[in-house]
Amino acid sequence: xxxxxxxxxxxxxxxxxxxxxxxxxxxxxxxxxxxxxxxxxxxxxxxxxxxxxxxxxxxxxxxxxxxxxxxxxxxxxxxxxxxxxxxxxxxxxxxxxxxxxxxxxxxxxxxxxxxxxxxxxxxxxxxxxxxxxxxxxxxxxxxxxxxxxxxxxxxxxxxxxxxxxxxxxxxxxxxxxxxxxxxxxxxxxxxxxxxxxxxxxxxxxxxxxxxxxxxxxxxxxxxxxxxxxxxxxxxxxxxxxxxxxxxxxxxxxxxxxxxxxxxxxxxxxxxxxxxxxxxxxxxxxxxxxxxxxxxxxxxxxxxxxxxxxxxxxxxxxxxxxxxxxxxxxxxxxxxxxxxxxxxxxxxxxxxxxxxxxxxxxxxxxxxxxxxxxxxxxxxxxxxxxxxxxxxxxxxxxxxxxxxxxxxxxxxx
Amino acid sequence: xxxxxxxxxxxxxxxxxxxxxxxxxxxxxxxxxxxxxxxxxxxxxxxxxxxxxxxxxxxxxxxxxxxxxxxxxxxxxxxxxxxxxxxxxxxxxxxxxxxxxxxxxxxxxxxxxxxxxxxxxxxxxxxxxxxxxxxxxxxxxxxxxxxxxxxxxxxxxxxxxxxxxxxxxxxxxxxxxxxxxxxxxxxxxxxxxxxxxxxxxxxxxxxxxxxxxxxxxxxxxxxxxxxxxxxxxxxxxxxxxxxxxxxxxxxxxxxxxxxxxxxxxxxxxxxxxxxxxxxxxxxxxxxxxxxxxxxxxxxxxxxxxxxxxxxxxxxxxxxxxxxxxxxxxxxxxxxxxxxxxxxxxxxxxxxxxxxxxxxxxxxxxxxxxxxxxxxxxxxxxxxxxxxxxxxxxxxxxxxxxxxxxxxxxxxx
Numbered sequence: 001x002x003x004x005x006x007x008x009x010x011x012x013x014x015x016x017x018x019x020x021x022x023x024x025x026x027x028x029x030x031x032x033x034x035x036x037x038x039x040x041x042x043x044x045x046x047x048x049x050x051x052x053x054x055x056x057x058x059x060x061x062x063x064x065x066x067x068x069x070x071x072x073x074x075x076x077x078x079x080x081x082x083x084x085x086x087x088x089x090x091x092x093x094x095x096x097x098x099x100x101x102x103x104x105x106x107x108x109x110x111x112x113x114x115x116x117x118x119x120x121x122x123x124x125x126x127x128x129x130x131x132x133x134x135x136x137x138x139x140x141x142x143x144x145x146x147x148x149x150x151x152x153x154x155x156x157x158x159x160x161x162x163x164x165x166x167x168x169x170x171x172x173x174x175x176x177x178x179x180x181x182x183x184x185x186x187x188x189x190x191x192x193x194x195x196x197x198x199x200x201x202x203x204x205x206x207x208x209x210x211x212x213x214x215x216x217x218x219x220x221x222x223x224x225x226x227x228x229x230x231x232x233x234x235x236x237x238x239x240x241x242x243x244x245x246x247x248x249x250x251x252x253x254x255x256x257x258x259x260x261x262x263x264x265x266x267x268x269x270x271x272x273x274x275x276x277x278x279x280x281x282x283x284x285x286x287x288x289x290x291x292x293x294x295x296x297x298x299x300x301x302x303x304x305x306x307x308x309x310x311x312x313x314x315x316x317x318x319x320x321x322x323x324x325x326x327x328x329x330x331x332x333x334x335x336x337x338x339x340x341x342x343x344x345x346x347x348x349x350x351x352x353x354x355x356x357x358x359x360x361x362x363x364x365x366x367x368x369x370x371x372x373x374x375x376x377x378x379x380x381x382x383x384x385x386x387x388x389x390x391x392x393x394x395x396x397x398x399x400x401x402x403x404x405x406x407x408x409x410x411x412x
Numbered sequence: 413x414x415x416x417x418x419x420x421x422x423x424x425x426x427x428x429x430x431x432x433x434x435x436x437x438x439x440x441x442x443x444x445x446x447x448x449x450x451x452x453x454x455x456x457x458x459x460x461x462x463x464x465x466x467x468x469x470x471x472x473x474x475x476x477x478x479x480x481x482x483x484x485x486x487x488x489x490x491x492x493x494x495x496x497x498x499x500x501x502x503x504x505x506x507x508x509x510x511x512x513x514x515x516x517x518x519x520x521x522x523x524x525x526x527x528x529x530x531x532x533x534x535x536x537x538x539x540x541x542x543x544x545x546x547x548x549x550x551x552x553x554x555x556x557x558x559x560x561x562x563x564x565x566x567x568x569x570x571x572x573x574x575x576x577x578x579x580x581x582x583x584x585x586x587x588x589x590x591x592x593x594x595x596x597x598x599x600x601x602x603x604x605x606x607x608x609x610x611x612x613x614x615x616x617x618x619x620x621x622x623x624x625x626x627x628x629x630x631x632x633x634x635x636x637x638x639x640x641x642x643x644x645x646x647x648x649x650x651x652x653x654x655x656x657x658x659x660x661x662x663x664x665x666x667x668x669x670x671x672x673x674x675x676x677x678x679x680x681x682x683x684x685x686x687x688x689x690x691x692x693x694x695x696x697x698x699x700x701x702x703x704x705x706x707x708x709x710x711x712x713x714x715x716x717x718x719x720x721x722x723x724x725x726x727x728x729x730x731x732x733x734x735x736x737x738x739x740x741x742x743x744x745x746x747x748x749x750x751x752x753x754x755x756x757x758x759x760x761x762x763x764x765x766x767x768x769x770x771x772x773x774x775x776x777x778x779x780x781x782x783x784x785x786x787x788x789x790x791x792x793x794x795x796x797x798x799x800x801x802x803x804x805x806x807x808x809x810x811x812x813x814x815x816x817x818x819x820x821x822x823x824x
Contacts (some may be wrong), residue, residue, distance in 0.1 A: 023465060055467055075752050080516075081488040087562065087777075104516055108790060114479060129824070148498065148752030154824065159805060164576075167796030169786030171748035175822055176803035177813065185808035192810050199822045287482065336583035339773060340487050340518065340560030377583060378520060378790035391572060391578060391588035396597035398604050401589065410587055412539075412564065412609045 001169035002055050003040050004065045007031040007208050010049045010307055018065060025042060030308060032248075033065045037255040046258055055079040057113055063252050065212050066120050073119040075106040075146035077400065078216055082224040082370070087338040092355050096368040098230070099351070100221055101341050103376030107137075107144040107168060110242060110346075110374040111299075115141035117213030118202040119149045127200035128152060133190035135183055135238065135297050136165035137375050138300060142202050143172035154199060156190040158183050162296060162344075164379035171217035182291060184302045192320070204241040205304030215252065215345055218339030220236070221370055223251055229259050231367040234266035234357075236349035237276050238298030240309030243267055247312035263370075265318035266363070268353025270325065273299050276309050277320040286310070294325045294383055297346035299376060315347035323352040329387035331355065342377035342384065350374070356410070415452050418478045419443040419620050430477060431539055434539035435618045442720060443620035444660075445477045448638070449667040458639060458670055461760035467491040469628035470526055470788045475664050477624050478532050478569040485531040486560035487518040490628050491644040494636040494782070495620050499750040504767050510642070512633055513753050515788030518554040519580060520785040521759075522629055522654060522711075527557040529625030530614040539612035540564060545602035547595055547650065547709050547785050548577035555584035566611060568602040574708060574756075576791035616653040617716030626657030627664065633782055641671050643779040644731070646678035646769075648761035648786060649688050650710030652721030655679055658784070659724035675782075676729035678775070679721070680765025681738065685711050688721050692732040698722070706737045706795055709758035709787060712819060725748050731763055731774050741799035743767065744789065754789035754796065762786070 004266045006015040007022055011029025016022055022349065044062035050153040061068075080102045089097035101211055105112035116137065126305050130146050132138055133156040140268065146153045153174040158167070158181065167175045179186040187203070194201050204210040218233065235243045238259075243265060248386030253259045269277045272292030280285035286306045291299040323331075328345050331352035335341050343351075351371040357363045377384045392408055405412065418427040419434055423441025428434055436442055454688075456474035464471045469490030475528045492514045500508035517524035527550065534542050542558050544550055545568035565586040569578070570593065581588045591598040599615070604612050616622040619660035645662075647655045655677060665671045681689045684704030691698035698718045703711040715721065725732065735743075740757050747753050750824065755763075763783040769775045789796045806812040806821055817824065 068819070076493040081562075083486060083488075101518070104518065106513070106516065107754070108788075117454045144748075144752035144754070146752075147749055148495075157803070163797065164790050166791045167789065167793035168754055170800035170803060171744060171796050173745070173749035173800075174753055175824075177816065178803040178805040178807055179808050183546075183809035189806075189808050189810070193813060193824075199824075221577070267770035274557075319433075332583060333430035333585070337559055337585035340556035340558075342519070342556070342607055343581045376520075376790065377579065378576050378788065381576045381579035383792070384583050385713060388579070388585075391569070391582060391590040391789065392562055392600075393592055394588040396591050396601050398601070398608075401601060401605060404589065412587075412605075412611075 001065060002069060003035055003062055004080055005034040005036045008034050009016055020121045022208060023201055030205060030305060033208055033212055035252065040256050044256065052112055057116065059315040060216055063219060065209055067124055067401050069118050069245055070124055070404050073116050073145055075145050077105055077112040077116040079220060080104045082221060082337060085339045088335060091334055091338055093358055093365050094369060095366045098370045099339055100217065100372045101342060101371060102217060102372055103343060107141045108376035108379055109137035109141055110214065111137040111141040112145060113216050114138065114204055114210035114213040115145040115313035117209050118142060118207065119145050120387060121149065121209045122151060122200040125200055129154065129199045131155065131190060131194050131199040131201050132202035133187045135299060136161040137297050140165045140168035143169045143174035143233030154193065156186045158186045160296060162380040163379065172218055191327060201331045205239060211245035211248060212243050214242050217251035217372060218246045219253065227259055230263050230370045232363060232369045233263050234268060234350040234354045234369060234371040236298050236346045237267045237309060238300040240276055240303045241306035242374065244305055244312045247316060256305050262316060264358060265316040266353055267313045267318055267320045268293050268349050269293050269321045269322050270298060270349065273301055274322045275301065276303055276306055277322055279310055280320040294346035295328055295349055297344065298349060319357055321353045321357045323349060323356050327352045327356060332384065332387040341373055343373040344375040344377045344380045345383050347373045347375035347377065413477060413479060415447055415474055417446040417448045420446050424790055433531045434620060435613055439754050442617060442717060445620055445624055450543045452668050456668065469528065472628055472631045474758065475631060477621055479536055482532050482536055485528050485557055487528065489517055489524040491632060492516045494633060495750045495751060498677050500747060503746055503750055505770055505777050506781060510782045511751055511753060512782060513786045514629060514784055514786055515759055519553045520788035521553055522626065523549040523553040523637065524557060525628050526550065526616055526622035526625040527553035527614065529621050530554060530619065531557050531561045531563065531661050532613040533621045534563060535779060537612055541566065541611045542614050543602060543606050543611040544614035545599045546683035547711060548573040550616060552577045552580035555581045555586035557752050559584040566605065568598045571770040572708060574792040576793065595712055599716065603795050617651060622746045623657035623660060626654050627661030629784060630658045630661035631665065634671055639671055642782045644775060644781045645675050646680060646709050646762040646766045646781060646783040648758045649679045649681050649721060650712040650758065652688055652715045652717035654786065656717055656720035657725045659728060674728060677725050677728040678765055678769060679725045679730055679732045680761050681734050682707050682710060682761065683734045686734045687712055687713065688715055688718055689732040689734055691722055692725055707740055707757035707761055709756065712760060724801050731769055733765045733769045733774060735761060735768050739764045739768060744799040746798065753785055755785040756787040756789050756792045757795050759785045759789065
């Protein structure tokens with residue numbers, strides 16, 4: 001990999017050769033892949049990219065830590081649509097808003113970007129089995145991407161995982177271990193099992209390659225915006241890996257000369273579980289929190305990648321904002337009604353945060369903002385119906401219909 | 413529309429001007445859009461298409477009945493992935509199988525292709541409100557595509573519609589009328605309401621433009637196969653509109669010189685609801701049937717487009733095959749485990765039919781087959797879990813995990 005220099009510890013700075021099976025530093029710190037931007041600049045540019053006909057995350061190979069001859073995995077991940085959401089922007093009182101619908105990835109979440117990377121690196125490592133713990137989306141994306149590529153998977157989920165995600169796991173033939181405990185308990189059990197059986201580790205805070213997959217979401221956003229840098233990019237934050245990956249992509253583009261300035265990040269967490277945003281606000285080290293939110297994908301009381309996430313938001317001169325569960329449900333309705341996009345609770349939390357940040361005066365209404373919908377609402381239909389209510393039920397005749405319309409104050 | 417000649421009745425042959433609001437013929441027959449292939453050939457070819465950078469269903473505009481200046485609707489519909497499914501082919505004992513995952517459309521089904529068309533034609537007709545009845549996917553796709561384009565919608569679904577589809581409708585802000593009756597009851601109530609209030613009609617068997625949207629699925633398949641015509645294309649069949657649309661796309665390509673032969677269609681229905689396949693087998697006119705299948709999207713006892721569907725399968729020298737609900741659930745598991753694709757029951761019925769047709773000796777195992785997954789399994793997670801089972805639940809410690817593995821005969 002001529003484009004990769006090494007893997008460097010984010011805590012102590014120690015450097016490691018970027019072998020496919022690396023995990024964390026001996027000091028316990030999380031590793032970060034370091035690139036040779038001089039080399040990348042010599043082989044990759046906006047112009048060479050424009051000729052690429054691979055409409056998936058693999059169009060950015062020169063920015064990705066994979067061997068040149070590693071085949072792309074079977075499922076088509078990435079190049080999700082970026083919508084200019086004028087009706088939603090108007091509803092929020094914002095000048096320009098774009099929505100990136102990453103719920104249209106193969107297993108319906110942004111996590112497919114990391115899982116596709118895991119499949120490539122597991123093959124490079126010669127592994128046959130991949131394991132992870134997850135609140136749900138990393139799990140189902142690993143199960144699907146690994147099944148398509150012929151790997152066996154062991155997947156640990158907290159028992160609160162929504163049924164849609166569990167159904168995906170089972171259909172994809174994973175060995176699924178539903179852990180009767182918190183996400184933290186689930187993570188620790190997966191770690192012990194991975195140590196015991198030597199499976200390839202797809203825990204995003206341990207495997208440094210995964211955020212390199214996730215970063216393709218911002219590479220795409222910038223290409224889709226024709227390299228016009230927005231003022232803000234808003235994301236929901238749980239473990240911290242996704243926002244760290246998003247920032248890494250932006251820095252890659254900046255270092256390689258694709259963009260000439262960097263946007264600011266908006267880190268959005270749920271009020272009931274916001275350890276990273278609390279640390280951003282107080283400047284103190286982060287502390288564990290309870291996991292009190294219906295947005296299961298970001299209900300992470302002990303974020304495993306807090307360090308990278310905090311550094312990303314701070315470096316970007318970013319904004320931290322928390323939203324209530326009610327504001328999350330409101331964002332689900334609002335995005336659905338104005339833009340025809342159905343996001344899961346954590347998937348719309350970024351947009352809920354944009355609304356809140358505008359209300360609090362934290363961002364200028366004249367800004368251009370990109371909000372990433374990180375997961376599909378079909379994964380959690382219970383909260384969809386909780387957000388939007390039940391339909392009217394009628395007997396199959398016109399009189400019944402007229403009565404129902406009257407009762408619901410509908411005048412067609 | 414220089415590419416469109418007229419709309420012709422499939423029953424009596426009467427021709428109508430292709431105005432945006434046309435419905436059925438005065439004789440009650442369904443209309444079919446007729447093209448001027450000489451004109452199309454003069455402006456459109458494989459070569460000109462290769463230069464098109466619109467990776468959506470609208471890349472085939474010269475084959476679509478829309479005004480040249482009609483803007484494409486907001487959601488990105490089409491260009492779903494076509495996977496070469498070697499592991500699945502091997503499991504079925506088939507030489508070459510491709511899977512088209514149309515569950516990756518914006519609202520997670522093939523029906524988005526028709527709803528996107530409805531939105532364009534409704535705008536051309538000057539309408540502000542669109543209505544339909546549906547077993548679920550046409551409904552949710554109309555709700556999403558219309559919401560994004562700023563239309564109001566009235567949507568009639570049978571009360572058996574799965575929760576995932578209902579959640580989508582409510583999130584997209586549709587007026588949803590859940591009808592306590594069969595699909596036939598639901599259809600008739602929607603027809604009466606549309607007559608009464610004059611809404612734009614998105615019932616696929618009445619509005620002749622919708623199957624023109626659906627046909628883009630076969631236009632894409634052929635382009636993705638580099639115009640190498642497969643031996644068979646397999647599809648689940650309910651109302652009949654989708655398979656009729658698929659055939660129309662193939663004939664368009666043939667008439668315009670893009671392909672030099674036509675594949676055969678495999679029409680797959682559920683044993684408990686197969687009026688079209690029964691007519692294909694007996695040669696008698698179709699008769700209504702009960703709607704006894706868990707594949708809700710094709711549980712259509714009174715198919716509204718039987719005529720076009722029967723003609724399509726017969727013209728293609730096609731194959732009709734029925735599958736049991738158990739075979740449908742088995743196909744869900746098989747596709748998930750081998751290819752990482754999660755289809756809803758009706759979405760995998762085409763593939764279940766390929767398996768059955770091979771077992772019955774109806775198709776040659778040396779064939780090349782394309783099977784279209786018409787809807788995403790996340791719309792119906794209950795049947796997903798019914799197909800694949802529940803995960804093992806463990807307390808968060810290693811001894812509990814070891815016991816659970818032993819109980820499930822898993823040796824990592």
